[in-house]
Amino acid sequence: MKHQGKICIEFDYTSFLGASGSKKWTFVEAFSTIAPIFGLLWKQNIAELSKPEDRLWEAALKSMSSRQSDESNLVKLVKLAQHEGIQELRVVMPYSLDSEQIEYIEARSQLKVDITEQDVLNLKL
Template identity: 85%
Template sequence: MEQQGKTCIEFDYTSFLGATGSKKWTFLEAFATIAPIFGMMWKQNIAELSQPEDRLWDAALKSMSSRQSDESNLVMLAKLAKHEGIHELRVVMPYSLDLKQIEYIESRSKLKVDTTEQDVLNLKF
């Protein structure tokens, strides 16, 4: 997908963790279970009109879970961001990750994680 002028997108992981616990079905998701072809076409049209950060947020809510480890979620988030054509992702964390966690993310995502700011991870694609 085209990046639409965004070079760096910020993702608030703390807000994401709060949102996963209160996720409710949208009309579109319910409709898509009844009429999958119409739901798919509708989703595609909406996705084309939305911003990359909104698409990333929606994809994260569908693909990641607060029941998974932070490392696994962040690897998935990097994949989703890359798919959206995002060139740089700034992830604001509720806490700092230790070296082992960062190494896990780097090895699985094949990216260098910059942690120069406390509680912020910078990923460049």
């Protein structure tokens, strides 16, 4: 979604947790292990055509894990969003984070976490 020229993305962390646990290899990923240059060129072309939220989702599936802590995953998500040029990130959580988790995220990402609704984190990157 766009707001006043800024790229604002909503990331559903609940859906991510479900998807990361059942991630299957795609044809491109499998073929890339055999011919890495093919995968690199294919991914570059696809990335140019896809939307920032789609690229963020794909990057999250590759670098975040349901086996890692939520805090670590959210810090990684912030870095991925920054890399994609996203200025605002709205993360819908399956549950509320406690104050220590919020402090960890703020310290590692050097951003202020704003909680406007229950279980929704807002970050301005």
